[in-house]
Amino acid sequence: MASTSWSARLGRAGYHQLEYFFAQLDFYYFWEKRWFFIAVAVGFFMLNIPTPEGLTREGMIILTMSVMATILFITEPVPLCWGLNRQLLPKA
């Protein structure tokens, strides 16, 4: 029986690994967490534009953090409005 070369075996193993990797990829995660990534993109953009007149660099960084926090507060990837855990609250 002709044995396959080590390079072909390696290639096949690599292909399997790649297939396995793609099978594990969950693109819904990116959709579900889209506002988090949008907030990060907005933050990156704000930090890379010139600082407006009258605002210090530190002020710009804090403003960027506040804008990002506001986006996250509104879209709530973190459930901020609940001070108590939901299992404690009455069921419908």
Add this chain to the structure above:
Amino acid sequence: MTDSVLFIMGSLMLAVALIHQKLDQRIAWLIVRMTGTKTSRICFGISAVSGILASFVGEHTVAAMMLPVGITLITLTSKDRKQVRNLAAVILFSISYGASVASIGTPSGGARNAIMIGYWKEFFYDPTNPETYKFLIDYVTWMAFAYPIFLIQLPVVTWILLSTFKPEYSDLSRPVAKLRTQVEILGPMNISNYVAILLFIMILLGWIFLSSELGMGIIAILGAAAFLISGQVRWEEINSGVNWGVILLYAAAISLGVQMKDTGAAQWVAENFIGVLATIGVDSGVGLWAAVSVLTTFVTNTMSNGAAVAVLGPITLNMATVANESPIVIGFITSISSAFAYLTVVGTPACTIVYASGYLTPADFLKAGWRMVIMSTVLMMFIAYFYWPYLGV
């Protein structure tokens, strides 16, 4: 950790202890005994009891305690949801709007109130300058400013709800009779219930008389410790009931707010915002108050009201400084307007909790909410203009 964060943490721990007392049917019976069986009177009673409780323990606690009260009355009237649709709307909104209008009443009514008190102290208080001592707002001072607004709103809430949703039943004698039977089966209150009520009254008295010396946070934590020591609640219950992440988030939001001030970012945003307002002529006086209120109302309907105050507080307080207005007045307007989240399900925990009952639609919130927003805003402006000057601001 600032006193505000300790206060929010202690209040949430107390909330868990109170919910575990399971007093809902007794509260329902107490309301009915005071109001009689007429629907309009029961709705007013529900709003009043929700409001008075929420003004001290926070709206999410009250909504969680009172939702079973409302559901009990609705289901005892009819199991068919279509037959009690308007009645359910009136009763459930009496709980959520009653709690919302009350949550401005005292510092313990909501996290945002404690956050604003923290901002005043951080931004304006200077121990070496006696003139800045007025920025140390204690429990009673807060009540003097805000409690009358809640009390005046209370009957108006019932009127708005009854005129928006006309209930199918004008008398609830049958469900009240069933409720009476249920309460009789429960028997008299046990010693544990009495101890809980006594402890809570002591905490309230502590907030009123000792908060200026000890700080409200210390008293709240001591109260939670008293509930634990007396065996009213177990640590495991508090541990699983309190959303600790929220406390960390509020702590982070307050830190961010303080940094907004220290780096001058809040000042910069305030100056630019005032510049925009100046173009439409509302950069000072009542015009500025209204602009701050509208801005806060818009923001609070999109996010939790604590987060709204944490984000907007530094900006509006700086706007007050830029425009030569009193930071106390603008701070109160920001904090009180953040309770006007009547329009959306996510605006306040109380709205989210009653929505979870399944009797309401998001359209119902809009239908009653816009009337509530207009009423609350006009009333707050009226009080700010005519009453607050007597309090020395």
